[in-house]
Amino acid sequence: MREDASEPFDPLTYENIAGSVVRTVLETEPQALAGIPRFEGAGIYALYYLGPPEMYAPIADPGCAVPIYAGSANPPGSRIGGDALSPEVRPVLHARLGEHRRSIDQAGNLEVDQFKCRYLRVRPVWIPVAEEMLIRRFRPVWNSVVDGFGNHPPGRGRRDMRRPRWDVVHPGRPWAMRLEPQEIIEQIKEHLARWPGKGT
Template sequence: MTIRKIIPFNPLDKRHLGESVGQAMLQQAVTSMTDLKTFEGAGIYAIYYSGGFPAYEAITQRNTNGKFNAPIYVGKAVPKGARKGGDLESSPGKVLYNRLTQHFKSIEEASNLDIADFHCRYLIVDDIWIPLGESLLIARFDPLWNKLIDGFGNHDPGSGRHAGLRPRWDVLHPGRHWAEKCQPRMETAEQIICEARDYLRNNPPPEDSLLINA
């Protein structure tokens, strides 16, 4: 007879800790991107799309009737200097709000997106848990703008630093002035749309936003 090995539950395992952070974020109220009010804190967030852009039908279907199950993008905002270490008791300021505001501006500048079609959830988190929560949520939901269409979270590289290729996000959603200064890509918006549809067909958005697999 084979004895089944049972691994004891460890509440301090990093995956379980990440799940608790991610689950807490997913239980937050959904806010329209047009209704964001200023607040302080660092943390994690998810952005949801419910519009009619041709490549995103599968996502929109999961984000209807007041239910938001499929984030198109997951991100984080950490306090300034967090990567180098610093004062653990210092205030993070409005880093999470500022990050969401940057995304608001990117969407508004895009010629083929409507900011009214975007909502978000966010959670203010102690600095140490932010990367863990973000990583688990990305692994769970495979958000399109994280995994396939890169560049949504990019910043203007600054004067004289536009030698790199234009981000794929800006090929598909033109409008950000700094991206127009970057070098053109060989691929077209139509090609990226086809890739996005294939990606969503092979990685369908989950039906339950509160379920995080163990």
């Protein structure tokens, strides 16, 4: 039942359209992150973790109920006035998932075969609002406590930036800097104990 039945239902509000996109991606069959065939298009995705370490135990579910990370891949130019209504034929979503696979590959304490993903090709105009709703619904730990997983290597002149928290806990990416991980590990545990992110 809708929370506010006093207003007429409008299926074309941003909230309802985003909700339909999120429901659709969550209904797709999870696939191994290591073996996604090349495909064209932009869209949204959710990553799921099925292995150790112990700090992720509350969400390490073979049924892929709670994502560890959610994100999107937009076509080039979409942030600066590109055509958000046209279908995108470049493999930007596939490329983004490939970047994540390489980041996990480089981490010394993670294995790519312990990850699955759901993804959905979406017309670019709906990508930002759907991604926002997906993250708001689950509050994935790699989008909140352990930020920096989706970062790109810093450009020249930015090498003195502080190491991303993800690289503190999962060291291995060669461009990341040094910092102690224990405090962040404790924050991960607190986050997952307080909000397991079941999406309800």
